[in-house]
Amino acid sequence: MIPYRQLAGWAVFGGVMCLLPLVLPPGILRMVIFANFLAIFALSWDFISGRTGYVSFGHPFLIAIGAYSTAILSFRFDWPLIISIPSAVLITVISGLFFFVPALRIRGTYFALVTLAFMELAYQLTQVLRPDITGGTRGISGITSIVSGAVPNFYLSFSILFVAALLLWFLARTRMGTALAAVRMDEGAVTASGLSTIRLKLFAFGVSALVAGIGGAFYVHYLGSIAPRAMFDINFLFQILVAALIGGSTTIAGPIIGAFFLTFLLEYLRPFIDGPERFLIFGSVALIVYVLKPNGIYSILESGYGLALARFRRFRPEGGPAK
Amino acid sequence: MLNLLIQGLALSGLYALIAVGFTMIFSVGRVLNLAYGTYIMLGGYVYFTIVQEQGLPKVAGFAGALIAGGLFAVIVYEFLVRRLEGNPKAVSISTLILAVAMQALIVLIYRPTSKSMWPVINGVFRYEEIFVTYNVIVATVTSWVALGGLLILVRYTQFGRAVRAVSMDRKGAVISGIDPERMNRATWMISGALGALAGVFFATYTQLFPSMWVWPLIIAVAVVVVGGIGSIIGSLIVAHIIGFMEVVTTTYIAAELRGVFTMLLIIIVLVMAPKGLFGRGDI
Amino acid sequence: MTPLLEMRSVSKQFGGLSAVTDLDIHVDEGECLGLIGPNGAGKTTAFSILMGELEPSSGSVHFRGGDITGLPTHRRVQLGIARTYQIPRPFGDMSVLDNVRVGAMPDSVMRLLIPDRATESEWNFLQTVGFTAREASMLPGQLSMGELRKLELARNLATGPRIMLLDEVFAGLTVAEIGQLTELLLQRKRDGMTYMVVSHDLKSLRPLVDRVVAISFGSAIAQGSFDAVLENPQVREAYLGQD
Ligand SMILES: Nc1ncnc2c1ncn2[C@@H]1O[C@H](COP(=O)(O)OP(=O)(O)O)[C@@H](O)[C@H]1O
Ligand SMILES: [Mg+2]
Numbered sequence A: 001m002i003p004y005r006q007l008a009g010w011a012v013f014g015g016v017m018c019l020l021p022l023v024l025p026p027g028i029l030r031m032v033i034f035a036n037f038l039a040i041f042a043l044s045w046d047f048i049s050g051r052t053g054y055v056s057f058g059h060p061f062l063i064a065i066g067a068y069s070t071a072i073l074s075f076r077f078d079w080p081l082i083i084s085i086p087s088a089v090l091i092t093v094i095s096g097l098f099f100f101v102p103a104l105r106i107r108g109t110y111f112a113l114v115t116l117a118f119m120e121l122a123y124q125l126t127q128v129l130r131p132d133i134t135g136g137t138r139g140i141s142g143i144t145s146i147v148s149g150a151v152p153n154f155y156l157s158f159s160i161l162f163v164a165a166l167l168l169w170f171l172a173r174t175r176m177g178t179a180l181a182a183v184r185m186d187e188g189a190v191t192a193s194g195l196s197t198i199r200l201k202l203f204a205f206g207v208s209a210l211v212a213g214i215g216g217a218f219y220v221h222y223l224g225s226i227a228p229r230a231m232f233d234i235n236f237l238f239q240i241l242v243a244a245l246i247g248g249s250t251t252i253a254g255p256i257i258g259a260f261f262l263t264f265l266l267e268y269l270r271p272f273i274d275g276p277e278r279f280l281i282f283g284s285v286a287l288i289v290y291v292l293k294p295n296g297i298y299s300i301l302e303s304g305y306g307l308a309l310a311r312f313r314r315f316r317p318e319g320g321p322a323k
Numbered sequence B: 001m002l003n004l005l006i007q008g009l010a011l012s013g014l015y016a017l018i019a020v021g022f023t024m025i026f027s028v029g030r031v032l033n034l035a036y037g038t039y040i041m042l043g044g045y046v047y048f049t050i051v052q053e054q055g056l057p058k059v060a061g062f063a064g065a066l067i068a069g070g071l072f073a074v075i076v077y078e079f080l081v082r083r084l085e086g087n088p089k090a091v092s093i094s095t096l097i098l099a100v101a102m103q104a105l106i107v108l109i110y111r112p113t114s115k116s117m118w119p120v121i122n123g124v125f126r127y128e129e130i131f132v133t134y135n136v137i138v139a140t141v142t143s144w145v146a147l148g149g150l151l152i153l154v155r156y157t158q159f160g161r162a163v164r165a166v167s168m169d170r171k172g173a174v175i176s177g178i179d180p181e182r183m184n185r186a187t188w189m190i191s192g193a194l195g196a197l198a199g200v201f202f203a204t205y206t207q208l209f210p211s212m213w214v215w216p217l218i219i220a221v222a223v224v225v226v227g228g229i230g231s232i233i234g235s236l237i238v239a240h241i242i243g244f245m246e247v248v249t250t251t252y253i254a255a256e257l258r259g260v261f262t263m264l265l266i267i268i269v270l271v272m273a274p275k276g277l278f279g280r281g282d283i
Numbered sequence C: 001m002t003p004l005l006e007m008r009s010v011s012k013q014f015g016g017l018s019a020v021t022d023l024d025i026h027v028d029e030g031e032c033l034g035l036i037g038p039n040g041a042g043k044t045t046a047f048s049i050l051m052g053e054l055e056p057s058s059g060s061v062h063f064r065g066g067d068i069t070g071l072p073t074h075r076r077v078q079l080g081i082a083r084t085y086q087i088p089r090p091f092g093d094m095s096v097l098d099n100v101r102v103g104a105m106p107d108s109v110m111r112l113l114i115p116d117r118a119t120e121s122e123w124n125f126l127q128t129v130g131f132t133a134r135e136a137s138m139l140p141g142q143l144s145m146g147e148l149r150k151l152e153l154a155r156n157l158a159t160g161p162r163i164m165l166l167d168e169v170f171a172g173l174t175v176a177e178i179g180q181l182t183e184l185l186l187q188r189k190r191d192g193m194t195y196m197v198v199s200h201d202l203k204s205l206r207p208l209v210d211r212v213v214a215i216s217f218g219s220a221i222a223q224g225s226f227d228a229v230l231e232n233p234q235v236r237e238a239y240l241g242q243d
Helices: A004-023 A026-052 A059-075 A081-099 A108-128 A150-172 A175-185 A187-191 A197-223 A234-247 A253-269 A278-292 A296-315 B002-029 B036-053 B058-084 B088-110 B134-156 B158-168 B170-175 B180-206 B214-227 B232-253 B260-272 C043-051 C073-079 C096-104 C120-129 C145-158 C175-190 C226-231 C233-242
Strands: B124-127 B130-133 C005-014 C017-027 C032-036 C058-063 C081-083 C163-167 C194-198 C211-216 C219-224
Touching (some): A004 A026, A004 A150, A026 A059, A026 A150, A026 A234, A026 A253, A059 A081, A059 A108, A059 A197, A059 A234, A108 B214, A150 A175, A175 A187, A175 A197, A187 A197, A187 C073, A234 A278, A253 A278, A253 A296, A278 B088, B002 B036, B002 B130, B002 B134, B002 B158, B002 B180, B036 B058, B036 B180, B036 B214, B134 B180, B158 B170, B158 B180, B170 B180, B180 B214, B214 B232, B214 B260, B232 B260, C005 C043, C017 C032, C017 C194, C017 C219, C032 C043, C043 C163, C043 C194, C073 C081, C081 C145, C145 C163, C145 C175, C211 C226, C219 C226, C219 C233, C226 C233
Parallel strands (some): C032 C211, C081 C163, C163 C194
Antiparallel strands (some): B124 B130, C005 C017, C211 C219
16 A cells, blocks of 8 residues: 555655746745755654654754754864764754653653753853854854755755655654654553653654754755854744644644745745744734644645545546545 | 842842742643743833833833733733643643744834833942842832732632632632633733733843843743742742842853753753652642 | 462552552462452552552562562563553544554564554454444544443553453443453453453452452452452441442
8 A cells, every 4th residue: 555645745746846946036946945944844843742742842952953063063173064964963863862851751841841941051051161162152154065056055955855854754654653643642551552652752852853953954054154043042943833833733744834834924024024023923823823723734735635625526426546 | 248148139039020920820720821921021111111212100101011911911811822721732832932923023113122221210229338229129129019919819818719729620619609711811910910010120120122031931930840830939939049049150150151050950850850849739 | 379460568658648558469360350449449559550650659569470560561561461541541633443553563663663554463453342444443532431441452452461450441331332341351361361350330340250359448358259258248338338
């Protein structure tokens, strides 16, 4: 039983995205690049917060570990990117496991709070601890880029997104995906089914940190600079959260849709209001969607698709795959 | 040394006031309201507008701040929290989103630059080596009066008994004729007003800027989490631990590290003793 | 003969309250032990201690003679101990089939990383307890109490237990469902399954059990055959005093 329809969806998504540089001007392409990165971060967030139910308010912390590690290794110590990026990802995964140690004892909102405290802690510490390495409050700029120009960067960021999304999609379809969903619903009952929730959670955290680390490392090389206030920032967390929630948590398409929706919404608001006050509209939209449609745009699209399919079937009652 | 003690006491009193509104909501409805920091911000900005921009009397400033805080809190409860009842994760996520949206609203109205807030009362009290601004004295006294008033309200009035009944056993409270919705609205309103009151004084310490809500929120969270849920004495003690830690760090170590120990305290206590140091709460 | 599962002089305090006091319970391989006692006697607490979900304040738990007191719950399940809950705990957003399949999952990250497809044996667990293919795709929210109990039973069976601890198995079931369930349990018993069963429904418990332990205020007050225990004046008083 191969999921042909979903594979077709992936192929269409990949194909359309690959054609974008042919039709879009570089300015808009740069927005898409940002959307790609945001989608990676939102997917990483959703893998633990949505699927496993351990809401992380400290995700920017993980992303920043990946970003800072490769920035420092390549800029201060002149490591080649081919070594500094994998090292950064490894460092992120290891820190991710530490970051999530609290999850072995606490859950729910308390876990979210600890991760938020972690992020604020890291923010304050980067400014005072070894500013000669981290660049202190001003951060680091002049970080080597991997490729230059909008089009190559688009293809690079999209490939990372595509691979990460496929990986997470595959994971969600394994027995592991089901087990992680069970952790969200009732951890005690998972234990009573003979599974070690510690192992399951560590796996989920490791995967989430892996994706966050990869995203963060490539993102910093794309940006070329990094500063604590841009990284350990509630506004950044806010964008990640909202992308995942608006799009549709616990799905793979959802966070991607959310990231694109959000990026373009923000961009089209720019002529009217151009500062951070755009977050007002954006936050309001997010809250309305969240309260009315907790499963996000994805569920709206899905029910729309379901309706269309039902109408289609009414004309051809014998058509459609058997359930 | 004496100055340090006074500073510590003053800051701690303010922190206790900041935390108490948050604790109230938490102990009644088990709701972690991450929009709490915005009440504080709202209080500061409303007072600023009324007193410094419009030149109206300070009493009007305080009244405006309290009303704005209380009203906003009730709106948050009615339109957001009540609709997500029974889903604490959704509540904390959506109140956080709301807080960031409110921050954007402040940027829209007041621009991102920080505004300087005058002391509520000018002047410095001087006695031998002791220097204390009147503003600090007023803030501290107000904090303690508000805290005392709240304690009396919760412990000794009909309203307080009803609120405690709802927090202990909602169904039981309904059976004995208490309307939990009204109680909830009232608690949220008081919480909002207390937050706004704290916000006026907090702003005289830190100035006004759009992300000023984050730190008080963390203080409130720390006090509740470290002190233990629903333990008023625990909250007071922790407010003092945090306040003194901050004053000592600023004076003897480095001002930038002010928040580090508070954050470490939250993390360590949540991980080592999830029920808090003085708590009896459940997770 | 060493008992299959055993608790030795176990006590458990919740704050000042003594839920279980110096309690010894054992069950032999192939036996069905009934655990009776008024509400709050400590039966559920005893189960949780046997499963490692609660840590005893003192005393020890043994499986086939080996001390398992500190063993985490999932390791006990892997040894072959399973339990159901007084209030069923299904995975709420998952189909009946998936619920049962979680029970069958191996505790190994590597072996979980294969495509998620129901196997024949997983379907069999559902059929054993009497679910139809249509019911298999339903969500727990759509099930009756009887079906929820069957669901938990199937999830337990999927873990491959040697002994099952069943908490208030008959509560909320119709007479017909009680009949089916008894039949199923007895059949498994003939295949060698061991049970500990808690039930308030003494009439339904009777055909199932070989031996009964009566608990009151956390201590065993009588044990022996079903009839002998129910004749015991202390047991009668414990029940009458309560009702
Ligand atoms: N987690 C807990 N915290 C505090 N008290 C508990 C807890 N679980 C059970 N109890 C108390 O322990 C006693 C025994 O409960 P339980 O084992 O559920 O009894 P039974 O299953 O026999 O009805 C009761 O008085 C109950 O209130
Ligand atoms: Mg019980």
